[in-house]
Amino acid sequence: MGIELPVVFKEKMKERLGSEFEAFMASYDAQRWYGLRVNRLKISPADYLAIAPKEERLEPILWSEEGFYYEESSRPGKHPHYHAGLYYIQEPSAMVPAELLEVRPGDRVLDLCAAPGGKSTQLAGKLGGEGLLIANDNARERTKALAKNMELAGVRNAVVLNEEPAALADVFAGFFDRILVDAPCSGEGMFRKDESMIRQWERHSVERCSLMQHDILRHAVRMLAPGGRLVYSTCTFSPEENEDQIASLLLDHPELTVYAVPLRYGWSSGRPEWTAAASGSETTRKAAAQVAGTVRLWPHHVQGEGHYAAVLERRPTTEPGRSDVDGHTGAADSSSNKALLIRSEADAVFQKKGRGLQRAGREDYRSSRRGEQQTGRGNNGKNGKNAPRFDKKAHKHARGLSPEQSWLEFAAAVLPGAELWPGRLISYGSRIYLQPQGLPELDGLQVVRAGWYLGEAGKYKFEPSQALALGLSAVEAVQTLDFPSNSPEIIRYLKGETLQRGDESSDGQDGRSAMAQADRLHKGYVLVCTDGFPVGWGKWDGGMLKNELSAGWRWT
Numbered sequence: 327m328g329i330e331l332p333v334v335f336k337e338k339m340k341e342r343l344g345s346e347f348e349a350f351m352a353s354y355d356a357q358r359w360y361g362l363r364v365n366r367l368k369i370s371p372a373d374y375l376a377i378a379p380k381e382e383r384l385e386p387i388l389w390s391e392e393g394f395y396y397e398e399s400s401r402p403g404k405h406p407h408y409h410a411g412l413y414y415i416q417e418p419s420a421m422v423p424a425e426l427l428e429v430r431p432g433d434r435v436l437d438l439c440a441a442p443g444g445k446s447t448q449l450a451g452k453l454g455g456e457g458l459l460i461a462n463d464n465a466r467e468r469t470k471a472l473a474k475n476m477e478l479a480g481v482r483n484a485v486v487l488n489e490e491p492a493a494l495a496d497v498f499a500g501f502f503d504r505i506l507v508d509a510p511c512s513g514e515g516m517f518r519k520d521e522s523m524i525r526q527w528e529r530h531s532v533e534r535c536s537l538m539q540h541d542i543l544r545h546a547v548r549m550l551a552p553g554g555r556l557v558y559s560t561c562t563f564s565p566e567e568n569e570d571q572i573a574s575l576l577l578d579h580p581e582l583t584v585y586a587v588p589l590r591y592g593w594s595s596g597r598p599e600w601t602a603a604a605s606g607s608e609t610t611r612k613a614a615a616q617v618a619g620t621v622r623l624w625p626h627h628v629q630g631e632g633h634y635a636a637v638l639e640r641r642p643t644t645e646p647g648r649s650d651v652d653g654h655t656g657a658a659d660s661s662s663n664k665a666l667l668i669r670s671e672a673d674a675v676f677q678k679k680g681r682g683l684q685r686a687g688r689e690d691y692r693s694s695r696r697g698e699q700q701t702g703r704g705n706n707g708k709n710g711k712n713a714p715r716f717d718k719k720a721h722k723h724a725r726g727l728s729p730e731q732s733w734l735e736f737a738a739a740v741l742p743g744a745e746l747w748p749g750r751l752i753s754y755g756s757r758i759y760l761q762p763q764g765l766p767e768l769d770g771l772q773v774v775r776a777g778w779y780l781g782e783a784g785k786y787k788f789e790p791s792q793a794l795a796l797g798l799s800a801v802e803a804v805q806t807l808d809f810p811s812n813s814p815e816i817i818r819y820l821k822g823e824t825l826q827r828g829d830e831s832s833d834g835q836d837g838r839s840a841m842a843q844a845d846r847l848h849k850g851y852v853l854v855c856t857d858g859f860p861v862g863w864g865k866w867d868g869g870m871l872k873n874e875l876s877a878g879w880r881w882t
């Protein structure tokens with residue numbers, strides 16, 4: 327075997343798996359499985375299959391309609407479709423937890439340990455733009471990748487936070503219909519994929535991870551609405567981090583029950599006999615028995631690296647009309663958006679005892695109802711009745727425009743219809759966000775992305791963000807330039823080059839020259855697309871497409 331596994335790990339697995347141990351060990355020499363998940367926010371799996379490069383040889387992953395195995399030799403990360411956010415590269419068994427959460431459009435969803443965002447982007451796809459998603463991770467550095475992946479996926483209704491679960495639980499008590507706890511774990515299921523995990527396993531003990539998981543789960547449960555569902559998952563095999571966690575949680579929270587996951591696709595049941603609770607009192611044995619309904623994906627039984635998942639449901643409240651934070655009853659329906667918590671004018675401020683102040687660069691985080699009036703349902707801002715009132719302290723444009731006005735001016739010229747987008751328009755210094763409706767106050771929390779980041783109001787003009795481009799569909803923009811994904815022009819654009827009329831490639835797909843479309847362009851912003859999907863902004867001027875792709879988003 328090529329991989330040097332820790333002796334202690336092997337001994338433990340041998341003791342637990344008995345006759346299955348040889349097959350388990352053999353899986354370390356077997357082929358690895360590579361997966362990608364199509365991003366439903368942008369394209370259906372069937373439509374993606376129609377445009378996918380043939381050499382990817384995609385094969386369906388049984389447990390996810392959007393999931394496909396691809397061949398080791400293909401490189402989906404090096405394709406313009408990747409830059410358009412049409413899919414996320416994800417280990418196949420890691421697709422299971424979000425599937426089990428059964429998110430419905432309109433739900434309030436929390437992904438508590440979300441970075442780098444594999445499951446958050448999957449959950450966002452299931453929401454289909456309705457409801458809201460809070461993607462949180464307590465590791466500041468990791469939230470950068472999380473935010474970027476959410477932007478690449480074109481998620482419009484999410485907020486990215488960088489908080490400890492305890493702080494979130496104080497704000498979001500009983501708030502969420504769906505919670506995913508994809509816990510930090512000892513990563514035994516990652517040994518094959520990433521050998522550095524073996525060294526980390528030696529450093530970070532199973533016991534230490536168990537303590538963290540115990541803590542995270544207790545806070546997560548506080549945030550679950552009656553009738554809500556919580557999925558706990560790990561990519562490790564140790565029962566201390568899996569069945570033991572669930573048995574102990576059930577003992578502490580009798581309002582929770584395990585939803586028994588149907589065993590399909592080679593999945594195996596959780597192992598009550600491996601828990602400490604199984605050898606205790608009758609009560610603890612009952613809790614242990616429930617973990618038989620949790621699920622294990624073993625690498626010797628499924629085409630994936632391995633995972634554990636438990637689905638827990640909180641009993642619906644017996645008190646009629648009981649509601650949480652802002653009147654939401656825990657039932658997922660589109661009316662959740664109506665249950666807005668109306669924030670006071672200029673309420674602002676994501677600043678936590680000095681910490682946030684630094685992050686915010688001492689800029690006020692301004693939020694107001696005016697954004698709702700201008701962008702939400704029942705918009706009557708056009709008749710002037712709800713003309714924005716401006717905060718004197720807010721960032722001012724050189725022409726005297728507030729950041730919000732600067733955005734509205736840009737949108738009117740480049741994105742007609744943007745004034746009808748649901749959400750709350752807010753500014754954070756000169757940065758403008760569209761925040762999903764239905765959020766409680768976020769005061770005191772570390773906010774990485776306060777919503778869909780639209781762009782920045784500069785001194786003289788509004789600069790649209792890459793997140794805005796990627797969250798759009800091509801039909802939303804006044805001007806587009808669409809390059810086939812196999813054209814040299816799209817690669818040149820993705821590399822940050824300026825394109826000029828006359829640059830037409832002779833081998834443009836289907837004989838059409840993308841740059842020839844430029845004849846109809848007016849001076850100004852152009853949404854650059856590939857195969858009809860946005861990849862970024864350009865500015866057309868005098869026969870030239872100035873590249874607006876910032877360095878962090880370029881093809882390298």
Ligand SMILES: C[S@@+](CC[C@H](N)C(=O)[O-])C[C@H]1O[C@@H](n2cnc3c(N)ncnc32)[C@H](O)[C@@H]1O
Nearest residue numbers: 439440441442443444445463464465508509510
């Ligand atoms: C298994 S990874 C999550 C992977 C992610 N769900 C995905 O699909 O891309 C676990 C994450 O938990 C985060 N984490 C660790 N302790 C945490 C805590 N106390 N609260 C929130 N997140 C935590 C880690 O920073 C790490 O990003």
